[in-house]
Amino acid sequence: MKNLTTVQESIINKTNNVVFISSESCSICHVDEPKARKLAKDYDIPFHHLDIIQEPELAGTFEVLTVPAVLVYHNGKEIARQARFIDFRSLENLLQQLPKDSETTDYQNLFR
Template identity: 35%
Template sequence: MNKFETIEELATYIDEQQVVLLFIKTENCGVCDVMLRKVSYVLENYDYVEKIEILLQDMQEVAGRYAVFTGPTILLFYNGKEILRESRFISLENLERTIQLLEN
Protein backbone atom coordinates (compact mmCIF):
# COMPACT_ATOMS: atom_id res chain seq x y z
CA MET A 1 0.00 0.00 0.00
CA ASN A 2 1.28 3.45 -0.90
CA LYS A 3 1.80 5.92 1.91
CA PHE A 4 1.16 9.58 1.31
CA GLU A 5 1.95 12.28 3.85
CA THR A 6 -0.18 15.00 2.26
CA ILE A 7 -3.17 15.33 -0.01
CA GLU A 8 -0.90 17.10 -2.51
CA GLU A 9 1.37 14.04 -2.72
CA LEU A 10 -1.68 11.86 -3.36
CA ALA A 11 -3.07 14.21 -6.02
CA THR A 12 0.31 14.43 -7.76
CA TYR A 13 0.67 10.65 -7.80
CA ILE A 14 -2.82 10.24 -9.28
CA ASP A 15 -2.02 12.83 -11.97
CA GLU A 16 1.24 11.06 -12.90
CA GLN A 17 -0.27 7.58 -13.37
CA GLN A 18 -2.36 6.46 -16.31
CA VAL A 19 -4.99 4.45 -14.39
CA VAL A 20 -5.49 4.72 -10.62
CA LEU A 21 -8.12 3.23 -8.38
CA LEU A 22 -8.48 5.08 -5.11
CA PHE A 23 -10.16 2.91 -2.47
CA ILE A 24 -11.31 4.93 0.52
CA LYS A 25 -12.36 3.13 3.66
CA THR A 26 -13.27 3.98 7.23
CA GLU A 27 -12.27 2.43 10.54
CA ASN A 28 -14.22 -0.55 11.86
CA CYS A 29 -16.08 -0.93 8.57
CA GLY A 30 -16.80 -4.57 7.79
CA VAL A 31 -18.28 -3.69 4.41
CA CYS A 32 -15.08 -1.80 3.56
CA ASP A 33 -12.95 -4.85 4.34
CA VAL A 34 -15.13 -7.17 2.26
CA MET A 35 -15.29 -4.78 -0.69
CA LEU A 36 -11.54 -4.17 -0.56
CA ARG A 37 -10.94 -7.91 -0.99
CA LYS A 38 -13.44 -8.10 -3.86
CA VAL A 39 -12.06 -5.03 -5.64
CA SER A 40 -8.50 -6.35 -5.20
CA TYR A 41 -9.59 -9.64 -6.75
CA VAL A 42 -11.01 -7.81 -9.80
CA LEU A 43 -7.80 -5.78 -10.15
CA GLU A 44 -5.65 -8.93 -10.26
CA ASN A 45 -6.57 -9.15 -13.95
CA TYR A 46 -5.47 -5.56 -14.63
CA ASP A 47 -1.92 -5.10 -13.42
CA TYR A 48 -1.67 -1.66 -15.04
CA VAL A 49 -4.23 -0.25 -12.59
CA GLU A 50 -2.49 1.35 -9.61
CA LYS A 51 -4.50 0.73 -6.43
CA ILE A 52 -4.29 3.18 -3.55
CA GLU A 53 -5.95 2.47 -0.21
CA ILE A 54 -6.75 5.41 2.04
CA LEU A 55 -8.18 5.27 5.54
CA LEU A 56 -10.40 8.33 5.68
CA GLN A 57 -9.53 9.03 9.31
CA ASP A 58 -5.80 9.12 8.45
CA MET A 59 -6.20 11.65 5.63
CA GLN A 60 -9.36 13.63 6.22
CA GLU A 61 -8.44 16.08 3.46
CA VAL A 62 -9.54 13.38 1.00
CA ALA A 63 -13.14 14.11 1.97
CA GLY A 64 -12.88 17.72 0.88
CA ARG A 65 -10.65 17.26 -2.15
CA TYR A 66 -12.63 14.39 -3.68
CA ALA A 67 -16.06 14.94 -2.04
CA VAL A 68 -16.00 11.60 -0.24
CA PHE A 69 -18.00 11.31 2.96
CA THR A 70 -18.37 7.59 3.56
CA GLY A 71 -16.64 4.30 3.05
CA PRO A 72 -16.25 2.27 1.07
CA THR A 73 -15.84 4.58 -1.89
CA ILE A 74 -13.88 3.90 -5.04
CA LEU A 75 -12.69 6.54 -7.46
CA LEU A 76 -11.22 5.44 -10.78
CA PHE A 77 -8.94 7.94 -12.50
CA TYR A 78 -7.69 7.89 -16.08
CA ASN A 79 -4.85 10.33 -16.82
CA GLY A 80 -5.73 12.24 -13.66
CA LYS A 81 -9.44 12.60 -14.47
CA GLU A 82 -12.14 10.86 -12.45
CA ILE A 83 -14.10 8.50 -14.68
CA LEU A 84 -15.93 6.34 -12.13
CA ARG A 85 -17.23 6.87 -8.61
CA GLU A 86 -19.04 4.30 -6.50
CA SER A 87 -19.91 4.41 -2.80
CA ARG A 88 -21.34 1.93 -0.32
CA PHE A 89 -22.77 -0.60 -2.77
CA ILE A 90 -19.94 -0.93 -5.26
CA SER A 91 -20.79 -2.61 -8.54
CA LEU A 92 -17.84 -4.83 -9.39
CA GLU A 93 -19.34 -5.44 -12.83
CA ASN A 94 -19.43 -1.70 -13.52
CA LEU A 95 -15.85 -1.33 -12.29
CA GLU A 96 -14.60 -4.13 -14.51
CA ARG A 97 -16.56 -2.91 -17.53
CA THR A 98 -15.11 0.59 -17.13
CA ILE A 99 -11.55 -0.76 -16.87
CA GLN A 100 -12.11 -2.92 -19.95
CA LEU A 101 -13.25 0.14 -21.92
CA LEU A 102 -9.87 1.72 -21.21
CA GLU A 103 -8.15 -1.16 -23.01
CA ASN A 104 -9.86 -0.36 -26.31
Protein backbone atom coordinates in the same frame (compact mmCIF):
# COMPACT_ATOMS: atom_id res chain seq x y z
CA MET B 1 -2.15 2.14 2.60
CA LYS B 2 -0.57 5.17 1.05
CA ASN B 3 -0.69 8.79 1.99
CA LEU B 4 -2.67 11.41 0.13
CA THR B 5 0.32 13.10 -1.54
CA THR B 6 1.55 9.82 -3.03
CA VAL B 7 -1.91 9.06 -4.42
CA GLN B 8 -2.29 12.54 -5.92
CA GLU B 9 1.11 12.18 -7.62
CA SER B 10 0.10 8.82 -9.06
CA ILE B 11 -3.18 10.24 -10.38
CA ILE B 12 -1.18 12.91 -12.21
CA ASN B 13 1.65 10.66 -13.45
CA LYS B 14 -0.04 7.33 -14.23
CA THR B 15 -2.58 6.77 -17.00
CA ASN B 16 -5.07 4.86 -14.83
CA ASN B 17 -5.65 4.67 -11.07
CA VAL B 18 -8.15 3.10 -8.71
CA VAL B 19 -8.60 4.82 -5.34
CA PHE B 20 -10.39 2.94 -2.57
CA ILE B 21 -11.39 5.04 0.43
CA SER B 22 -12.47 3.26 3.60
CA SER B 23 -12.70 3.56 7.34
CA GLU B 24 -11.16 1.21 9.86
CA SER B 25 -14.53 0.81 11.57
CA CYS B 26 -16.40 -0.03 8.33
CA SER B 27 -17.05 -3.77 8.08
CA ILE B 28 -18.20 -3.58 4.44
CA CYS B 29 -14.93 -1.80 3.59
CA HIS B 30 -12.98 -4.79 4.89
CA VAL B 31 -14.93 -7.06 2.55
CA ASP B 32 -14.89 -4.80 -0.51
CA GLU B 33 -11.26 -3.64 -0.40
CA PRO B 34 -9.72 -7.01 -1.41
CA LYS B 35 -12.21 -7.33 -4.28
CA ALA B 36 -11.38 -3.85 -5.61
CA ARG B 37 -7.64 -4.49 -5.14
CA LYS B 38 -7.87 -7.75 -7.11
CA LEU B 39 -9.72 -6.10 -9.99
CA ALA B 40 -7.09 -3.36 -10.22
CA LYS B 41 -4.33 -5.96 -10.13
CA ASP B 42 -6.05 -8.10 -12.80
CA TYR B 43 -6.05 -5.11 -15.17
CA ASP B 44 -2.59 -3.86 -14.12
CA ILE B 45 -3.91 -0.57 -12.73
CA PRO B 46 -2.32 1.13 -9.70
CA PHE B 47 -4.49 0.64 -6.61
CA HIS B 48 -4.51 3.06 -3.68
CA HIS B 49 -6.19 2.33 -0.36
CA LEU B 50 -6.78 5.32 1.88
CA ASP B 51 -8.37 5.47 5.33
CA ILE B 52 -10.63 8.47 5.93
CA ILE B 53 -10.10 8.26 9.72
CA GLN B 54 -6.31 8.39 9.44
CA GLU B 55 -6.46 11.20 6.87
CA PRO B 56 -9.65 13.25 7.47
CA GLU B 57 -8.75 15.68 4.66
CA LEU B 58 -9.66 12.92 2.19
CA ALA B 59 -13.33 13.79 2.60
CA GLY B 60 -12.77 17.25 1.19
CA THR B 61 -10.08 16.37 -1.33
CA PHE B 62 -12.06 13.57 -2.96
CA GLU B 63 -15.53 14.84 -1.96
CA VAL B 64 -16.36 11.55 -0.28
CA LEU B 65 -19.33 11.56 2.08
CA THR B 66 -19.63 7.82 2.74
CA VAL B 67 -17.43 4.74 2.64
CA PRO B 68 -16.52 2.51 1.04
CA ALA B 69 -15.86 4.62 -2.03
CA VAL B 70 -14.12 3.58 -5.24
CA LEU B 71 -12.88 6.27 -7.60
CA VAL B 72 -11.42 5.52 -11.03
CA TYR B 73 -9.08 7.97 -12.73
CA HIS B 74 -7.88 8.13 -16.34
CA ASN B 75 -5.35 10.74 -17.47
CA GLY B 76 -5.75 12.59 -14.18
CA LYS B 77 -9.53 12.90 -14.43
CA GLU B 78 -12.11 11.09 -12.33
CA ILE B 79 -14.19 9.02 -14.74
CA ALA B 80 -16.17 6.85 -12.31
CA ARG B 81 -17.22 6.78 -8.68
CA GLN B 82 -19.17 4.34 -6.57
CA ALA B 83 -19.89 4.65 -2.88
CA ARG B 84 -21.53 2.56 -0.18
CA PHE B 85 -22.82 -0.17 -2.51
CA ILE B 86 -20.10 -1.18 -4.98
CA ASP B 87 -21.22 -2.85 -8.22
CA PHE B 88 -18.13 -4.91 -8.97
CA ARG B 89 -19.48 -6.13 -12.29
CA SER B 90 -19.79 -2.59 -13.68
CA LEU B 91 -16.43 -1.66 -12.12
CA GLU B 92 -14.79 -4.59 -13.89
CA ASN B 93 -16.45 -3.68 -17.21
CA LEU B 94 -15.05 -0.17 -16.92
CA LEU B 95 -11.55 -1.35 -16.03
CA GLN B 96 -11.59 -3.70 -19.04
CA GLN B 97 -12.31 -0.77 -21.35
CA LEU B 98 -9.72 1.66 -19.99
CA PRO B 99 -6.91 2.42 -22.45
CA LYS B 100 -3.54 1.33 -21.08
CA ASP B 101 -1.70 4.40 -22.29
CA SER B 102 -2.33 8.12 -22.29
CA GLU B 103 -3.12 8.44 -25.99
CA THR B 104 -6.19 10.43 -26.89
CA THR B 105 -9.14 8.75 -25.26
CA ASP B 106 -12.50 8.46 -27.00
CA TYR B 107 -14.77 9.04 -24.00
CA GLN B 108 -17.87 8.34 -26.09
CA ASN B 109 -16.72 4.74 -26.59
CA LEU B 110 -15.48 4.42 -23.00
CA PHE B 111 -18.94 5.12 -21.56
CA ARG B 112 -21.08 3.10 -23.94
